Amino acid sequence: MKHAMKLHWSPRSPFVRKVMIVLHETGQLDQVEQVRSVVAMHLPPNAAVMADNPLGKIPTLVVEDGTALFDSRVICEYLDHRAGGSLLGDRRFVQLRWQALGDGLIDLLLLWRTELSRPSGPWDAVTEGWRAKARAVMATLEAETPALAATPFGLGHVAIVCALGQLDFRWSDANWRDHFPQLAKLEAGWAARPSVAATAIVDDAPDGADVTAGKLRFNG
Template sequence: MANTVPMKIFFSPTSPYVRKCMVTAHEVGLVDRLELLPASAHPVTRDQAIIASNPLGKVPTLVSDDGHALYDSRVICEYLNDLGQGRLLAKDGALRWEALTLQSLGDGILDAALLARYETAVRPEALRWTDWIQGKIDAIHTSLRYLEEHPELFQRDFHLGLLTVGCALWYLDLRYPDLAWRQNYPQLARASEPVLQRESMQQTWALPA
């Protein structure tokens, strides 16, 4: 592409939402145009560097090569797919709505996982709400059960919904190994393996030294 000005993305290597954007960029050939900016998004101690571009103070936040900020991951992924002329999202029709709905399911798994983690890793122990944590873990399980019962969803050409579910499963491996989702949902484990083994999904990224 003629424009060589780098886009910038506020980056955390363990954020599954940032990972969604990086996998998307890899899929559409734009990953080399992304400059990774160190970020420390936190629900209490907020990162003022992010807030300067995104008033929500969340990652991912993308600053395009013309200086405009985009957020959240859903917007950024669609932007990158469009910019790179990718095929991660159909322009219209049933496959578009299926991909977007599956993206919402993957994001919902991540929302539940992050909220449960914040309750244990951020909230003071005396203020933790066990029922809240259990409710979020149950939302993860009901979502995984749905995917277990619908392996045909993984037979589609790779799209943004499958990408998001893959990032959700990656995050469960990272933060919730005790859920043992592969053992508890074996049909899902088999069906999702081609997604998890994609080159883009196998990539790791880190901030420059």
């Protein structure tokens, strides 16, 4: 079967997961060839990814005319536009703001984990700042659960789903649901969506012990 597009993909990446949820939500999954692509800060650049994206990052989407799109925000908006724009709808900037919160939390968690894995040890002043920001983002989302619940599922919700999924995947001992119960209730509803259930993070290439255990606390 010939696909219209090619996606550099990993089942471990929260940003790739954003794209996959959008593909499911917009009915475009069968139009994309998923190419398993390994990239990491501590590894040499992936030559196949670099051929399409000079930043060497995933997700990267190559569309019908050969143009490569990156990052996840651009890809998701492109796919939504291609399918009629239902995931941004008439509350575009509300959704984009929530997307920025979700993406920002993902970025923070990914950088934090890399910092914790340094042989010389993490820079505590930096990680303390990330801890404060993670708490603030989660508190903001908890406060905005009425608005999130009242707004049709869109790109902002997708990003938040993926950020919370990253907490579950890499920071499970943070027990975020105990501290943000309204957000947890909302997330349980999102988790039942077919697009979310079908794209759950899979650790297909475990990289050793979880360096983040005990490092993110929401209670003190």
